[in-house]
Amino acid sequence: MKRFPRPTIVAAVAGAAAIALLASGCAPASEPSGSDGGKIKLTVATFNEFGYEGLFEQYMEENPDITVVSKKAATSNEARDNLTTRLAAGSGLSDVEGIEVDWLPELLQYSDQFVDLTNDEVEGRWLDWKAEAATDADGNLIAYGTDSGPEGVCYRSDLFAAAGLPTDRAEVATMLGDSWEDYYAAGETFTAAGTNVPWFDSAGATWQGVINQFDNAYEENDGTVIATENPDVEAAYNSVLDASETLSAGLQQWSDDWTASFQNDGFATMLCPGWMLGIIEGNADGITGWDIADTFPGGGGNWGGSYLTVPTQSEHPEEAQALAAWLTAPEQQLSAFASKGNFPSQVDALESPELLDSTKEFFNNAPTGQILANRAAAVDVTPFKGVNYFPINDAMQQALTRVEDGSMTREKSWEQWVTDVNALG
Amino acid sequence: MTAATEVDARAIRRIAFNHRLSHWDVKLSPYLYISPFFIVFALIGLFPLAYTAWVSLHDWNLIGGQGDFVGLENFQTVLAQPYFWISLRNTFSIFLLSAVPQVVAAIAIAAVLDFNLRGKTFWRMGVLLPYVVAPVAVALIFNDLFGDRYGIINQLLNTVGIESIRWHVDIIPSHFAIASMVNFRWTGYNALIFLAAMQAVPRDYYEAAIIDGAGRWRTFWSLTVPLMRPTIIFVIITSTIGGLQIFDEPRMFDQAGQGGASRQWQTLTLYIYELGWTQRNFGRASAVSWLLFLIIILIAALNFYISRRISSTSDKAIRVRPIKARGIS
Numbered sequence: 001m002k003r004f005p006r007p008t009i010v011a012a013v014a015g016a017a018a019i020a021l022l023a024s025g026c027a028p029a030s031e032p033s034g035s036d037g038g039k040i041k042l043t044v045a046t047f048n049e050f051g052y053e054g055l056f057e058q059y060m061e062e063n064p065d066i067t068v069v070s071k072k073a074a075t076s077n078e079a080r081d082n083l084t085t086r087l088a089a090g091s092g093l094s095d096v097e098g099i100e101v102d103w104l105p106e107l108l109q110y111s112d113q114f115v116d117l118t119n120d121e122v123e124g125r126w127l128d129w130k131a132e133a134a135t136d137a138d139g140n141l142i143a144y145g146t147d148s149g150p151e152g153v154c155y156r157s158d159l160f161a162a163a164g165l166p167t168d169r170a171e172v173a174t175m176l177g178d179s180w181e182d183y184y185a186a187g188e189t190f191t192a193a194g195t196n197v198p199w200f201d202s203a204g205a206t207w208q209g210v211i212n213q214f215d216n217a218y219e220e221n222d223g224t225v226i227a228t229e230n231p232d233v234e235a236a237y238n239s240v241l242d243a244s245e246t247l248s249a250g251l252q253q254w255s256d257d258w259t260a261s262f263q264n265d266g267f268a269t270m271l272c273p274g275w276m277l278g279i280i281e282g283n284a285d286g287i288t289g290w291d292i293a294d295t296f297p298g299g300g301g302n303w304g305g306s307y308l309t310v311p312t313q314s315e316h317p318e319e320a321q322a323l324a325a326w327l328t329a330p331e332q333q334l335s336a337f338a339s340k341g342n343f344p345s346q347v348d349a350l351e352s353p354e355l356l357d358s359t360k361e362f363f364n365n366a367p368t369g370q371i372l373a374n375r376a377a378a379v380d381v382t383p384f385k386g387v388n389y390f391p392i393n394d395a396m397q398q399a400l401t402r403v404e405d406g407s408m409t410r411e412k413s414w415e416q417w418v419t420d421v422n423a424l425g
Numbered sequence: 426m427t428a429a430t431e432v433d434a435r436a437i438r439r440i441a442f443n444h445r446l447s448h449w450d451v452k453l454s455p456y457l458y459i460s461p462f463f464i465v466f467a468l469i470g471l472f473p474l475a476y477t478a479w480v481s482l483h484d485w486n487l488i489g490g491q492g493d494f495v496g497l498e499n500f501q502t503v504l505a506q507p508y509f510w511i512s513l514r515n516t517f518s519i520f521l522l523s524a525v526p527q528v529v530a531a532i533a534i535a536a537v538l539d540f541n542l543r544g545k546t547f548w549r550m551g552v553l554l555p556y557v558v559a560p561v562a563v564a565l566i567f568n569d570l571f572g573d574r575y576g577i578i579n580q581l582l583n584t585v586g587i588e589s590i591r592w593h594v595d596i597i598p599s600h601f602a603i604a605s606m607v608n609f610r611w612t613g614y615n616a617l618i619f620l621a622a623m624q625a626v627p628r629d630y631y632e633a634a635i636i637d638g639a640g641r642w643r644t645f646w647s648l649t650v651p652l653m654r655p656t657i658i659f660v661i662i663t664s665t666i667g668g669l670q671i672f673d674e675p676r677m678f679d680q681a682g683q684g685g686a687s688r689q690w691q692t693l694t695l696y697i698y699e700l701g702w703t704q705r706n707f708g709r710a711s712a713v714s715w716l717l718f719l720i721i722i723l724i725a726a727l728n729f730y731i732s733r734r735i736s737s738t739s740d741k742a743i744r745v746r747p748i749k750a751r752g753i754s
Contacts, residue, residue, distance in 0.1 A: 084487055084702065085702070087488050088490075106705075109489075252679075252680065252681075254680035254681075255679060255680045256568050256569065256572050256575075256576075256679075256680075257572050257574045257575055258680075260574070260575035261574070261575070391703060391704060394681075397681075397686075398681075398683070398686040398687075399686075401686035406594070407594055407595075407687050416687070423506060423508075424704060
């Protein structure tokens with residue numbers, strides 16, 4: 001005799017199944033890095049082009065018990081969003097995470113989330129400022145430097161010729177001079193020739209060169225925000241906009257129009273860190289005439305550059321640290337330079353003939369290795385970048401864009417920026 | 426004797442227990458059957474909703490986590506921010522520019538598909554195709570069309586002597602461009618839902634209408650549309666909820682993804698993202714999320730009310746017609 005009417009059993013089973021379904025839904029969908037048949041699996045998350053593809057193969061050959069899996073984000077912003085979301089969630093990060101210098105300070109305040117990578121073997125491997133930027137208040141090194149971004153000036157020699165300007169890169173360097181006034185004056189000469197081509201891409205791009213030459217543009221060393229009261233910032237804002245009135249193409253960097261403009265004679269010069277060379281080459285495919293001059297307005301300048309970190313979430317922090325150390329060793333970074341043009345930040349790599357003798361065919365066979373090494377040597381300011389650097393600078397970029405596209409006057413846009421900065425608090 | 430009574434008592438108890446079980450079964454089983462939905466909803470709907478409310482009352486950093494209790498300060502702050510009101514304006518403007526043409530076009534397309542077309546399945550699948558394309562891919566394609574300087578649309582306009590439209594600078598053109606992406610994606614989808622509703626209309630009604638001398642237009646307005654009333658309400662409400670939460674298209678509309686330098690096309694969801702992820706202020710982001718939730722409820726209720734009114738007047742039209750017809754005959 002049946003004790004229970006059938007429907008109840010069915011209901012009980014259905015309910016149990018539903019709960020089981022829920023329980024399984026809560027379990028992590030994909031298995032995180034872990035051991036796989038005795039092999040240790042390490043995931044490496046990077047963005048844009050780190051130039052590591054061949055290196056991973058090499059590492060796996062040399063270390064048969066390690067499998068390296070590469071995860072690549074398209075942009076630095078995407079990588080930042082991914083990193084912060086997973087840091088907040090407390091799981092899901094890769095064993096090695098690539099990060100960019102501009103948002104490194106935001107992470108330094110959570111340095112306990114990252115493995116202290118201090119190690120005698122890597123002591124003195126990097127330029128001082130590169131390692132200092134990744135060291136927290138307690139002296140822990142939380143990231144290994146990969147590349148840096150010493151800037152030269154890239155220019156279109158064919159457009160220069162059309163405007164009756166010199167085209168040889170040494171003569172161009174002399175003409176461009178080493179101050180912002182000289183650079184803008186050269187632009188006036190160029191536009192006066194009537195080629196109808198703007199001098200540089202946008203006020204925002206030029207701003208990156210200017211702002212990276214101040215020790216404390218937006219924040220004091222203790223993190224106090226001074227951005228809106230700093231007379232240097234206001235003066236720079238006005239001078240960049242003054243120049244942009246006649247010289248800028250008004251093409252915001254990374255926009256679709258900016259990318260397309262490389263095929264349409266959009267502008268004649270741009271500020272050019274090492275990693276930008278590969279981007280110009282990609283966007284300006286089929287265009288001849290790009291070259292790079294060994295000079296930079298206002299002295300030297302560094303724009304961007306990246307690091308590798310090991311989050312404490314990693315299940316194999318020691319192996320991950322070894323991999324990060326190997327990838328950021330001078331030999332490996334030289335190989336990344338050869339493939340993608342990322343300029344190394346390692347002292348030994350900077351003196352290597354492999355770097356100094358390298359040339360780039362696309363840039364009229366310019367000795368890019370030597371030029372960028374000179375530009376790196378000319379960098380004499382390490383701008384302080386605190387937790388608010390990224391959002392303040394981002395708001396400034398938008399302020400410049402508003403003036404350039406005519407949607408606000410210079411004064412109104414500045415006021416809006418001040419409001420934006422105050423709203424960050 | 427005692428043994429026999431004991432057995433009897435046991436049997437009685439068993440029967441009583443079985444009765445009680447089947448009573449429970451009748452009373453409780455239905456709830457058990459529908460419980461999976463509510464358990465899932467409580468877990469991924471209700472709990473986040475309540476937790477967001479909790480977060481919105483605190484200083485809360487994305488990575489640093491919970492800070493001090495601040496009461497309604499986050500709400501006060503965001504309501505005082507001009508960007509909140511700009512986002513609200515943009516959200517409604519993009520919503521209206523997308524939802525209204527979308528519903529109208531979807532009904533028109535459905536009406537056309539309802540005819541006896543050759544290759545029916547082909548046309549029906551055709552209108553659904555844009556829905557299958559990922560929104561990000563749609564955005565990438567449309568960005569080529571809507572480039573300010575080198576976009577295809579502006580180049581075409583230039584060839585016929587019209588000045589370029591500044592899609593990424595001026596407010597209305599940017600909303601129009603984003604709305605066109607949304608419409609591209611959703612019109613076909615809604616058209617299929619309408620088509621299903623149209624085909625559920627009994628064909629006898631049409632025959633009767635034709636006998637009564639109603640033309641195509643008259644049948645459509647006085648018969649098809651009123652009978653599709655529940656479906657129209659459904660589509661309007663779902664597209665309201667979706668439209669007010671629009672994110673992918675404006676986010677992908679330029680390289681920065683913040684809705685433009687003066688927030689020309691920043692929607693409320695983009696604003697939430699900016700507060701939460703760019704500024705890492707989860708407290709304020711949660712406050713805006715709750716405000717958005719309240720706005721959606723308000724609009725959905727309003728929608729429901731208006732749609733009900735419209736459809737009930739249409740009801741009258743149906744009821745009135747036969748009387749008229751009788752009068753004529």
